[in-house]
Amino acid sequence: MPGSAPVPQRVRVTAPGTGAAPFPVSRELDEQSEVGELIIGSLIRSQLRLALVVGGGFLLILLSVPVLLAFLPVIAELSILGVPAPWILLGVGVYPLVIGCGLLYVLSAQRNETRYRDLVDGR
Numbered sequence: 091m092p093g094s095a096p097v098p099q100r101v102r103v104t105a106p107g108t109g110a111a112p113f114p115v116s117r118e119l120d121e122q123s124e125v126g127e128l129i130i131g132s133l134i135r136s137q138l139r140l141a142l143v144v145g146g147g148f149l150l151i152l153l154s155v156p157v158l159l160a161f162l163p164v165i166a167e168l169s170i171l172g173v174p175a176p177w178i179l180l181g182v183g184v185y186p187l188v189i190g191c192g193l194l195y196v197l198s199a200q201r202n203e204t205r206y207r208d209l210v211d212g213r
Contacts, residue, residue, distance in 0.1 A: 148191045
């Protein structure tokens with residue numbers, strides 16, 4: 091068409107190539123810079139938060155047993171093979187709870203540390 095403006099050519103915009111250097115996190119940690127302190131502080135806070143959540147959950151469940159026995163005295167009167175039910179509940183029932191909370195903590199702490207190592211290694 092005569093008199094019409096030329097159509098501009100399309101230009102593709104892309105991210106920089108893989109030649110870009112990754113952020114040197116390990117150098118920041120070695121130099122103990124503000125960024126390094128922030129990263130280490132983040133790991134410490136995440137591990138502390140995890141410990142508080144798992145420990146708090148464990149205590150909440152453990153303390154619910156006496157509350158349950160207070161509101162349901164029928165359970166306190168039961169006995170299995172001559173052993174009172176509350177003793178069985180506290181003596182046998184607590185161990186799976188301890189093991190479960192321990193496994194939850196260890197697996198979650200390892201996941202936090204793996205994320206930290208991946209950040210430091212630049213993966």
